[in-house]
Amino acid sequence: MRLTTLQKFLWAAVAVALVAVGAVFLLVDRSPEPIAQAAFRPTFSLPDAGGRLRTPADFEGKHLLVFFGFTNCPDICPTTLAEVAQVMDDLGDQAGKVQPLFISIDPERDREMGLAEYTEAFHPSILGLAGDAAQTRAAADSFRIYYEREANLEALDVYAMSHSPGLYLISPEGDWLGQFTYGTPASEIVADLQARL
Amino acid sequence: MKRIFATLALIAAAGPALACETVTVGPLEVSQAWSRASIGTARPGVVYLTIRNSGTADDALMSITTPAADMPMLHQTVMTDGVASMPHAMEVPVPAEGQVALEPGGYHAMLMELTQVLEEGETFPVTLTFRDAGKVTIPVTIQNIGASEPTCPSPDE
Ligand SMILES: [Cu+2]
Numbered sequence: 001m002r003l004t005t006l007q008k009f010l011w012a013a014v015a016v017a018l019v020a021v022g023a024v025f026l027l028v029d030r031s032p033e034p035i036a037q038a039a040f041r042p043t044f045s046l047p048d049a050g051g052r053l054r055t056p057a058d059f060e061g062k063h064l065l066v067f068f069g070f071t072n073c074p075d076i077c078p079t080t081l082a083e084v085a086q087v088m089d090d091l092g093d094q095a096g097k098v099q100p101l102f103i104s105i106d107p108e109r110d111r112e113m114g115l116a117e118y119t120e121a122f123h124p125s126i127l128g129l130a131g132d133a134a135q136t137r138a139a140a141d142s143f144r145i146y147y148e149r150e151a152n153l154e155a156l157d158v159y160a161m162s163h164s165p166g167l168y169l170i171s172p173e174g175d176w177l178g179q180f181t182y183g184t185p186a187s188e189i190v191a192d193l194q195a196r197l
Numbered sequence: 198m199k200r201i202f203a204t205l206a207l208i209a210a211a212g213p214a215l216a217c218e219t220v221t222v223g224p225l226e227v228s229q230a231w232s233r234a235s236i237g238t239a240r241p242g243v244v245y246l247t248i249r250n251s252g253t254a255d256d257a258l259m260s261i262t263t264p265a266a267d268m269p270m271l272h273q274t275v276m277t278d279g280v281a282s283m284p285h286a287m288e289v290p291v292p293a294e295g296q297v298a299l300e301p302g303g304y305h306a307m308l309m310e311l312t313q314v315l316e317e318g319e320t321f322p323v324t325l326t327f328r329d330a331g332k333v334t335i336p337v338t339i340q341n342i343g344a345s346e347p348t349c350p351s352p353d354e
Contacts, residue, residue, distance in 0.1 A: 074243040075274050079301040082343030121342045162282030
């Protein structure tokens with residue numbers, strides 16, 4: 001059977017589409033799994049804006065409220081960071097028992113653009129962490145969160161990342177306590193924290 | 198009448214910038230346009246607003262322009278299996294006898310390549326182009342960097 005140029009093109013298009021569908025299934029597969037009952041202790045080892053390497057051990061005795069994001073994210077990252085700020089204000093005297101962390105998934109650019117000035121604009125208590133590519137991937141894997149540079153916007157010369165936008169709560173002992181999905185009202189997070197502190 | 202006074206009071210409070218303005222073009226009414234203060238100009242800004250369509254035909258927001266940014270775009274944040282991504286929106290549908298909001302976590306106008314620092318309390322104009330209704334310009338109120346909803350009341354209130 002001889003194929004015309006158009007037919008070849010169409011078959012190529014079908015192949016591309018099949019690969020794309022396959023890729024979507026792979027992505028779906030990588031979404032966070034339900035958390036098992038066994039102790040789950042996500043960890044990280046990442047420098048803060050001053051270059052000091054931070055691990056969960058640095059925050060002993062505190063609950064960690066962890067958000068993965070990037071400072072070039074104009075829509076949902078500010079919304080979540082503003083919520084964290086609200087939570088910290090509403091906790092009042094108990095705020096010292098909670099450490100909010102902003103882990104950059106675009107660390108090189110975020111360091112260049114100023115990580116600390118960004119997190120401080122929302123709340124002085126939020127600590128920004130930005131490592132190298134391997135440290136960042138290791139932290140994300142440990143939290144079972146997903147991030148990737150968005151290819152669909154690259155063609156338009158726009159740089160963006162897709163990522164899991166939840167807030168993760170870690171106990172002072174380092175155990176995973178749960179996640180607040182994007183859009184959880186600050187009042188709900190405060191109530192949950194107050195019941196634990 | 199009460200509404201007019203409320204509007205006048207807001208305008209007076211904001212000075213000549215005409216914050217909280219509601220504009221109309223054809224059957225469309227655009228209101229509650231707001232943005233967040235920026236740190237410098239390196240990071241993209243964002244614009245949110247509400248569009249109401251009192252007409253009997255669907256329309257769509259096709260593009261935006263503003264002197265505040267060289268490359269404004271329409272985006273939609275979508276959540277798929279817990280992962281947020283932000284595809285380019287070719288258009289934002291404005292249903293007949295309905296409304297659509299550009300709001301955090303959904304449709305938004307993204308301001309790439311800011312030409313100016315967005316200072317809290319100031320305003321800047323954005324021109325919206327609709328497929329059928331045409332163009333209209335609205336002043337956008339710059340709120341705090343941590344704002345998550347408009348401070349301007351809905352035109353009904
Ligand atoms: Cu966007």
